[in-house]
Amino acid sequence: MRILVVEDEHKIAQSIKKGLEQERYAVDVAYTGTDGLDLASTEDYDVVVLDMMLPEMDGMSICKELRSKNIHTPILILTARGQLHEKVDGLNAGADDYLTKPFAFEELLARIKALIRRPHQTTGANLVVDNLTVDTLTYNVERDGTQIQLSHKEFALLEYLMRHQEHVLTKDQIIHHVWNYDADVLPNTVEVYIGYLRNKVDKPFKENKKLIHTIRGFGYKIGVNI
């Protein structure tokens, strides 16, 4: 899951970035409005956290511009206390949720999770494929009743695959969503991580169907079908 944070106060931006990274999100930061707009336009994020007060171009204009470009990434706007009209204007401009500064990080996190969850199906925070379940709130991964320990990256990869179950995802798509924008990892790294996941998710459960499939020449997918 990739998140873009557009916030000119470096300290706030960095602390949000750090907090979100601990929650296994891939986070990019933009410190000006135009940088934010460019990134949000060119990259494919799952959520954009957008401060209203920004140099060069304010949050509202970014919102409008993105929506007019037909980009529907969920947007969470941050407003200063007392700037009620900003909140209203922001929602009118196409934002999906708002938070007034100062805020507790947990509050931000909860709203981001809600936004990520929204357009998809799935029972609450649980992603399910066959007898494999992933709880995105508690990071609990289980198959056939037994718990599975995953590293951060493994979890991020599995979550991305599960949110698009039965869809074939190219290595490039995976790199863009599971790693950071500037991460620049090799396609082989994806192969390696797919291998790690298989070792934990498929190999120990030989009586069950394999869930992670390679579609040679195209990419990978998770699902019960071939």
Add this chain to the structure above:
Amino acid sequence: MRILVVEDEHKIAQSIKKGLEQERYAVDVAYTGTDGLDLASTEDYDVVVLDMMLPEMDGMSICKELRSKNIHTPILILTARGQLHEKVDGLNAGADDYLTKPFAFEELLARIKALIRRPHQTTGANLVVDNLTVDTLTYNVERDGTQIQLSHKEFALLEYLMRHQEHVLTKDQIIHHVWNYDADVLPNTVEVYIGYLRNKVDKPFKENKKLIHTIRGFGYKIGVNI
């Protein structure tokens, strides 16, 4: 599917080319307006991606020139931010869609797919002939309920045939659309690949009608009729 990209910034052009090739498109690049016009006039593309700002000859003129030559290839224009009049002028000059820079590759891809799909029918991303279905989003190919595994090239060939179902396509047309412009493969290669497809699509389904037909002296077509 063949796409021409006319863009003078080498970096952008190359990244678009690379991305589209991963999506199984055959891509040619022109770095100047005149080269772009020449290629678009002489070769047969499914979509032209056209930057407005170009050396030698701007995008608008290319658009007009092509349309006046009675070439109706869908054109997607790329404009710099803020050059709103360019977009309007471009559409007036005969372009079919536009995108403002910077843009997300996925956005470009979606629009290209929309342009390719437009004149045809088909339910969304699904191509259907008789009981054979091809899902161009998930790369899922099914006949009579059973899944079929295809390689990259086989898939590209089948997709091209299906998008022009009931039309007879010459080997040359197939080479130009499924392989790269400069690929230079023998006509026999097409015969071989048609054979591969038959082995997977027709042979295992003997109770069903054959869908891939050879029209001796002309080429091949896919469809329910002979």
Add this chain to the structure above:
DNA sequence: ACAGCTTCTCAGCATATTCTCAGACGTCTG
């Protein structure tokens, strides 16, 4: 500082794919 874990790259292997070639096969024409 150290052990243990995670992240990522690399090199080598195994396998699939791409493409060509040569000969077989079929069909049309005289």
Add this chain to the structure above:
DNA sequence: CAGACGTCTGAGAATATGCTGAGAAGCTGT
């Protein structure tokens, strides 16, 4: 029925793609 032409197909070489063990580098907690 023979010859010419177009198409089909099995074999195989070259290349691409994916998998894996090993290991370097970084981070974390003690």
